[in-house]
Amino acid sequence: MNTSMQEKVGGREFTSIFLIAVGMKLSDITTTILFESGQTAGWMIPLLSLAFMLVAYVVLMSVLKRRAGQGLPEIVFTVGGKFGGGLICLLLFAAALLMTAVTSRGYVDIINVMVYQQSPLYALYLMLMAAAFYVASRGFAAIARISWVLIFLIEGAIFLLIAIMWQDIDWMRLYPWAGPGVLAIVRTGFMHSAMFGEIILATALVPQVTTFKAFRIGSAVGFIVSSLKISFLMAVYLSVFDYPEIIHIAYPFQQLTKNTSFGRVFTHAESLFIGFWLVISVIYFAFYIYLLAYLFGHALRMNRFQNLQLPMAGLVVFIGLIPGNTEQVRSYWELLISYSTVLYGALPFVIWLLDWNWRRRHAKT
Amino acid sequence: MRKLKLALILPLFLVAGCWDHLELEEQAFVVVVGLDKGPGNTVEVTFQIANPQIGSSDIGTAEGEPPSDTVRFTSPDILSAKELANSVVTRTINFAHLKTMIVHEALARDEAFPHIAGAAIRDPELRREVALIVSREKAYDFIQKNRPRLETRPHKYFELMQQRWQETGFVPFSTFNQYLQQQVVDSMFLAIYATADPKNYRVSRKDDYLAGEVPKHSGDPVQMMGAAVFRNGRMIGTLTGQQMRWAQMLRHKSNIDAFITSFPDPLDERAMVTVRLFKNGGTKVRLNLAKERPDIHVTIPLRAQILSFTSLQPYATDTEKQILLERHLKEEIEQEALDVIRLSQRKFQGDLFEWELIARKQFMTMPAYQAYGWARHYRKANVKVKVDLRIENFGKQRTPYSETVKGGD
Numbered sequence: 001m002n003t004s005m006q007e008k009v010g011g012r013e014f015t016s017i018f019l020i021a022v023g024m025k026l027s028d029i030t031t032t033i034l035f036e037s038g039q040t041a042g043w044m045i046p047l048l049s050l051a052f053m054l055v056a057y058v059v060l061m062s063v064l065k066r067r068a069g070q071g072l073p074e075i076v077f078t079v080g081g082k083f084g085g086g087l088i089c090l091l092l093f094a095a096a097l098l099m100t101a102v103t104s105r106g107y108v109d110i111i112n113v114m115v116y117q118q119s120p121l122y123a124l125y126l127m128l129m130a131a132a133f134y135v136a137s138r139g140f141a142a143i144a145r146i147s148w149v150l151i152f153l154i155e156g157a158i159f160l161l162i163a164i165m166w167q168d169i170d171w172m173r174l175y176p177w178a179g180p181g182v183l184a185i186v187r188t189g190f191m192h193s194a195m196f197g198e199i200i201l202a203t204a205l206v207p208q209v210t211t212f213k214a215f216r217i218g219s220a221v222g223f224i225v226s227s228l229k230i231s232f233l234m235a236v237y238l239s240v241f242d243y244p245e246i247i248h249i250a251y252p253f254q255q256l257t258k259n260t261s262f263g264r265v266f267t268h269a270e271s272l273f274i275g276f277w278l279v280i281s282v283i284y285f286a287f288y289i290y291l292l293a294y295l296f297g298h299a300l301r302m303n304r305f306q307n308l309q310l311p312m313a314g315l316v317v318f319i320g321l322i323p324g325n326t327e328q329v330r331s332y333w334e335l336l337i338s339y340s341t342v343l344y345g346a347l348p349f350v351i352w353l354l355d356w357n358w359r360r361r362h363a364k365t
Numbered sequence: 366m367r368k369l370k371l372a373l374i375l376p377l378f379l380v381a382g383c384w385d386h387l388e389l390e391e392q393a394f395v396v397v398v399g400l401d402k403g404p405g406n407t408v409e410v411t412f413q414i415a416n417p418q419i420g421s422s423d424i425g426t427a428e429g430e431p432p433s434d435t436v437r438f439t440s441p442d443i444l445s446a447k448e449l450a451n452s453v454v455t456r457t458i459n460f461a462h463l464k465t466m467i468v469h470e471a472l473a474r475d476e477a478f479p480h481i482a483g484a485a486i487r488d489p490e491l492r493r494e495v496a497l498i499v500s501r502e503k504a505y506d507f508i509q510k511n512r513p514r515l516e517t518r519p520h521k522y523f524e525l526m527q528q529r530w531q532e533t534g535f536v537p538f539s540t541f542n543q544y545l546q547q548q549v550v551d552s553m554f555l556a557i558y559a560t561a562d563p564k565n566y567r568v569s570r571k572d573d574y575l576a577g578e579v580p581k582h583s584g585d586p587v588q589m590m591g592a593a594v595f596r597n598g599r600m601i602g603t604l605t606g607q608q609m610r611w612a613q614m615l616r617h618k619s620n621i622d623a624f625i626t627s628f629p630d631p632l633d634e635r636a637m638v639t640v641r642l643f644k645n646g647g648t649k650v651r652l653n654l655a656k657e658r659p660d661i662h663v664t665i666p667l668r669a670q671i672l673s674f675t676s677l678q679p680y681a682t683d684t685e686k687q688i689l690l691e692r693h694l695k696e697e698i699e700q701e702a703l704d705v706i707r708l709s710q711r712k713f714q715g716d717l718f719e720w721e722l723i724a725r726k727q728f729m730t731m732p733a734y735q736a737y738g739w740a741r742h743y744r745k746a747n748v749k750v751k752v753d754l755r756i757e758n759f760g761k762q763r764t765p766y767s768e769t770v771k772g773g774d
Contacts, residue, residue, distance in 0.1 A: 267462075
């Protein structure tokens with residue numbers, strides 16, 4: 001349709017996609033769920049989770065490095081054969097699809113509860129996904145470029161939010177620092193490491209980035225900065241709302257923005273932040289729809305995977321509408337995260353083994 | 366194709382905002398909510414609704430309209446009262462600009478109050494930053510009697526009062542957020558104490574008043590002075606304005622940083638010394654929790670500006686008298702702070718000074734802290750207060766006018 005479909009993406013645009021897509025987790029149900037098990041140490045969990053995920057990432061990168069320019073689907077088809085490759089791709093696709101459906105439902109719930117209480121859920125859902133689909137249909141380069149354009153505004157808005165709330169912050173509320181105990185924190189961190197599962201999924205997009213080096217630096221920087229950001233914001237929530245009040249609050253980010261004001265005149269600054277937040281969530285889900293279509297298209301070895309975006313968006317809405325209420329969304333999310341942790345954690349090792357086997361066989365011949 | 370797309374998208378602009386549309390003209394903005402105990406398990410909810418036309422350039426079309434309207438309903442909770450109000454009020458009741466919630470003391474002391482407050486916060490329109498005021502009389506009467514002369518618009522009144530509260534420190538800066546935070550087991554919360562029914566005037570040399578006692582002879586009947594003390598979400602007592610100031614000073618992070626107060630003069634018991642006290646850095650609290658009766662050492666760093674002393678002693682020029690004054694002020698402050706601490710340990714049996722945050726630091730895990738039971742140990746704690754006082758200046762006069770005044774009697 002247009003040239004941006006084939007256009008490759010530079011390092012900084014690629015980084016900003018992850019700064020947005022991963023950084024978004026600071027504003028959704030992820031944080032409240034982590035506080036529930038992490039208590040006053042909830043803010044450490046994102047750092048620990050990322051540390052666990054990075055181990056898997058490094059293993060995967062060692063394979064990718066040997067086959068520069070190839071994405072995850074191409075590699076698994078080479079080393080795993082048609083059946084193994086297809087299976088791995090479909091597994092990744094299924095994990096990503098369910099995750100997208102549950103997270104997007106979480107976002108729609110937030111919009112419904114905090115902003116538009118009288119609008120029906122399906123209408124909000126359709127509008128969000130339609131906007132996301134529209135952005136995704138412009139191609140990966142378009143998502144990347146929008147992210148790059150908006151990234152400074154978004155980080156600026158978060159900075160502004162913290163600056164306004166600075167007076168209400170009391171860092172003493174972070175104590176006792178170990179929360180439920182060191183072991184419990186490490187365990188929760190490990191169990192939830194799939195919240196950074198995108199770092200594994202992202203490797204599918206290697207061919208879309210100009211150089212392999214740009215990909216490596218972009219994804220590493222994007223994820224590390226995002227996890228620091230999530231962790232810092234969680235510390236801010238905790239030091240404003242205090243434990244155990246924090247676990248009673250359904251959406252801390254939105255509550256925090258509700259407390260903001262610029263002096264006496266602009267007392268309802270939340271509309272500014274909610275506006276920003278809506279724009280970013282559209283980009284966030286655009287990225288996911290693109291990724292879903294990409295993974296599924298590659299699993300079936302289709303060339304025109306762009307045509308799959310509309311069905312993917314529809315599928316996300318249908319699956320997302322299944323949970324009955326906001327609390328069910330939460331339990332599905334928990335369940336999904338623990339299963340995907342196994343998938344994202346084990347997959348790089350499986351691929352490494354397959355690759356090792358492939359190399360051994362090909363070295364002989 | 367392009368035209369078809371356009372034809373599909375354009376009608377969307379016409380249907381925009383069907384469900385959650387708000388017409389600005391049809392909104393009634395509640396600025397104050399009053400809560401009283403109703404019969405049975407109900408609450409009497411009073412809404413003070415602002416008239417946005419007053420105080421704006423649109424006043425011409427609203428001549429003769431009052432700046433606000435007050436309506437009262439009896440209902441199971443605040444949110445049902447909101448809908449019920451529309452049987453009378455022509456516009457949709459909106460809490461988006463709600464800044465203040467006034468609670469009758471009898472309701473605040475009632476066991477139902479934590480439930481009412483906890484239920485109300487679910488409404489996304491109700492902000493956690495709403496100020497919480499406890500009134501001695503019924504909230505409805507309070508709102509009815511509050512007719513500030515200098516502020517026509519009610520929201521402005523509370524907005525400006527809030528800033529004065531932070532300056533003087535006579536009342537705590539209490540929001541719904543803090544109330545909910547400290548609703549947990551054995552936690553204390555201080556709310557603003559107010560009345561619109563001043564009865565028992567009394568004159569104190571040390572500004573030691575509770576709302577209603579301030580010797581004031583004209584003007585708006587509303588007085589905000591002192592604090593309502595809450596334990597486990599229910600009111601259990603009051604603190605006077607002066608006690609409240611010391612309570613704020615004893616917190617490691619206080620909202621006030623300067624206030625003016627008076628102490629008896631060390632050289633002339635009938636005379637008073639008025640000083641402006643500045644907090645010179647954070648209050649330091651050292652805990653020793655190893656013993657069954659924990660040791661608490663509090664250090665309050667203060668700077669003082671001597672504003673006036675009716676004894677007309679040459680404090681500014683006489684070094685010896687200066688040292689005497691400094692030591693005297695130090696002892697007076699230490700004693701007053703200690704009195705507030707004793708009061709909290711014996712009468713309220715809870716920590717009013719947020720020292721639990723400092724106690725939390727001593728524990729590694731939350732279960733260990735909860736098992737320790739800070740509130741239980743605090744009651745028995747051995748508290749020592751130390752004031753680091755430095756007299757900064759003596760105002761713009763050096764020597765007093767006459768030293769013979771003292772010798773005159």
